[in-house]
Amino acid sequence: GENVEQHPSTLSVQEGDSAVIKCTYSDSASNYFPWYKQELGKGPQLIIDIRSNVGEKKDQRIAVTLNKTAKHFSLHITETQPEDSAVYFCAATAGGSYIPTFGRGTSLIVHP
């Protein structure tokens, strides 16, 4: 089955810095890669996603890149703000599976 590795497990940055979270996946059949943000006491919320026919996608301060050949994808957050502090999860879904495999999560701490 699919295996998703996520690094780092903890990331501490100063407000205004950029943050990068990296994930690798094992199943070449995976073609959908969502990223979720989970705040304390809440369920994961989708923040951005990318499909395998696209190399990069941006949404304001958030961007995701995908390298299908290397089987890795990354989340980039620019101009970080204290409200970006949360746990971020990457996931990979194989076509037709409907069930994503999640990474272990990255705790992002943005210091004011």
Place this chain on the structure above:
Amino acid sequence: KAGVTQTPRYLIKTRGQQVTLSCSPISGHRSVSWYQQTPGQGLQFLFEYFSETQRNKGNFPGRFSGRQFSNSRSEMNVSTLELGDSALYLCASSTPEEETQYFGPGTRLLVL
């Protein structure tokens, strides 16, 4: 459109008891998935229901079961509770047309 709702939000049980958790998906979503989230194991897939049928199942013992009703609402049941079942149980819904899963706030279960 209302999001995924889960009840109850918090639950305390003792070992050996059983528990039933409820999930109401986003209107129009026919797929409901359940996940167990713990600090040590991350997000682990329990099972997925689609049109009242279990379509996918994770690697959990038979003490964990679920069902889906004709209105797409779903319940999961855990029998003979163990201390290790203490976790946040998340429900997510999706449509057949897209792979994106939308999560509810979760039910936090504490087994004493």
